[in-house]
Amino acid sequence: MYPASKHSASHFFTRTSVFYSCYTHSIGYGSRTYIANHQQPVRYLDGDFGFRRRYRRYGFDHSAIHQQRGINAWTLTRSALHPSSPSRRTLFSKTPILTATRSTLLHWRRMSTTATDTPASAPADNTTSTTTPGVSDTNPWKEEWLAGPGGHQFYTRTYAPSTKPKAVVLFVHGFAEHIGRYEHVHVNYPKKGIVVFAYDQRGFGKTALDAKRSKDSAYGKTSWKDQLGDAEFWVHHLRAKKEWEGVPIFLMGHSMGGGLALAFPTRTTGPPNNETVKLLSGVIASSPLVRLTTPQPKVLRWVGGKLSNVLPNLSFPADVPAENLSRNPAANEANLKDPLIKRAGTLRGLDDMLSGGEKLVEEDHQHWPKDLPVLFVQGTDDKVTSYHATQEFYDKIVAEDKKISLYEGGYHELVHDIDGLPERLFEECTSWIEAHIPTVPESKL
Numbered sequence: 001m002y003p004a005s006k007h008s009a010s011h012f013f014t015r016t017s018v019f020y021s022c023y024t025h026s027i028g029y030g031s032r033t034y035i036a037n038h039q040q041p042v043r044y045l046d047g048d049f050g051f052r053r054r055y056r057r058y059g060f061d062h063s064a065i066h067q068q069r070g071i072n073a074w075t076l077t078r079s080a081l082h083p084s085s086p087s088r089r090t091l092f093s094k095t096p097i098l099t100a101t102r103s104t105l106l107h108w109r110r111m112s113t114t115a116t117d118t119p120a121s122a123p124a125d126n127t128t129s130t131t132t133p134g135v136s137d138t139n140p141w142k143e144e145w146l147a148g149p150g151g152h153q154f155y156t157r158t159y160a161p162s163t164k165p166k167a168v169v170l171f172v173h174g175f176a177e178h179i180g181r182y183e184h185v186h187v188n189y190p191k192k193g194i195v196v197f198a199y200d201q202r203g204f205g206k207t208a209l210d211a212k213r214s215k216d217s218a219y220g221k222t223s224w225k226d227q228l229g230d231a232e233f234w235v236h237h238l239r240a241k242k243e244w245e246g247v248p249i250f251l252m253g254h255s256m257g258g259g260l261a262l263a264f265p266t267r268t269t270g271p272p273n274n275e276t277v278k279l280l281s282g283v284i285a286s287s288p289l290v291r292l293t294t295p296q297p298k299v300l301r302w303v304g305g306k307l308s309n310v311l312p313n314l315s316f317p318a319d320v321p322a323e324n325l326s327r328n329p330a331a332n333e334a335n336l337k338d339p340l341i342k343r344a345g346t347l348r349g350l351d352d353m354l355s356g357g358e359k360l361v362e363e364d365h366q367h368w369p370k371d372l373p374v375l376f377v378q379g380t381d382d383k384v385t386s387y388h389a390t391q392e393f394y395d396k397i398v399a400e401d402k403k404i405s406l407y408e409g410g411y412h413e414l415v416h417d418i419d420g421l422p423e424r425l426f427e428e429c430t431s432w433i434e435a436h437i438p439t440v441p442e443s444k445l
């Protein structure tokens with residue numbers, strides 16, 4: 001029996017609590033009954049049926065008895081990764097693909113040494129599932145749990161003026177965060193006659209961590225397709241509001257959400273469909289994830305992409321140093337202490353996010369609708385997402401009405417930065433929205 005090293009793949013798998021979750025829920029390798037009926041499948045694999053010598057010696061064995069038992073290469077891989085497996089070292093040494101995979105996983109883990117040890121599915125502290133009935137000075141928003149695509153429960157907030165609004169903003173937050181981080185900004189939109197509807201994305205915030213509402217969710221468990229489908233759902237949700245009939249809808253996203261906002265009108269296959277895109281009056285992309293400021297090595301991206309097809313829901317540390325988010329120490333400290341922020345993602349979620357952003361500037365830019373206005377805002381010292389990539393995307397799209405505003409010295413999170421950047425950003429975004437409100441016939445008001 002080999003003890004698990006601090007830096008071994010088995011230790012990593014144990015840390016992220018994915019033995020059962022990723023193999024029973026993401027791969028679906030044909031042994032669900034086996035997993036359900038045997039609480040210690042590793043011991044079962046290691047000796048109960050005499051498989052030990054066979055896969056110790058040859059690495060993998062796809063014999064008929066293995067197939068009959070519902071065991072394949074990935075179940076053996078799982079066994080070999082376990083610290084109690086006597087074949088862990090032998091299996092990796094005799095299987096080049098697994099050796100490369102293990103090296104890649106350990107490299108990513110070393111790059112994220114500050115990641116939390118909290119299990120991905122752990123509920124956050126002090127989360128609630130209540131609905132605030134109305135708006136007050138002390139709580140100037142309405143929070144609701146609403147059923148989205150497939151009945152998935154989403155935590156939402158609506159910031160609305162007391163009178164009929166000029167515009168509605170659908171806000172999409174970034175990776176590993178939640179809408180509560182934008183409260184200090186969103187509360188000001190109603191003062192301009194603008195509604196903000198925001199939701200914790202699938203796999204993040206309360207949508208992923210609420211103890212009662214998120215039983216079928218897990219932190220970081222998402223995909224590009226699901227996220228775009230969710231955004232499309234909320235566009236229709238807002239359009240169906242009778243009290244906002246005829247009011248223009250703007251899609252606004254930050255970082256990962258900014259990448260989604262840019263992808264929304266450029267997809268050649270749904271979601272969304274073209275009719276949904278036509279419901280938008282404009283798009284605002286804040287520090288969008290088109291490319292990272294410091295891209296990952298191509299070989300790691302390639303291996304990660306391949307692994308995401310096999311282990312899509314494998315939880316993985318994905319930390320962004322707080323000091324890279326803004327120049328505001330208090331905001332950065334709050335980020336580190338926020339119980340709704342877990343510095344982790346899944347292989348599918350991470351790969352989709354990075355690949356989707358790269359695809360924007362490589363090919364999808366050509367599908368931007370000419371008549372859809374767009375505003376880009378980003379800091380020139382953004383250490384997370386590349387403002388050069390944003391500029392490249394801006395230069396390539398054929399939009400008749402487009403604007404890019406670069407904030408000198410600004411970091412990734414302009415809403416939390418210093419030197420008056422949050423106020424400047426708010427004024428620019430609201431002024432741009434007001435300037436792009438189409439004329440609405442009186443009969444529709």
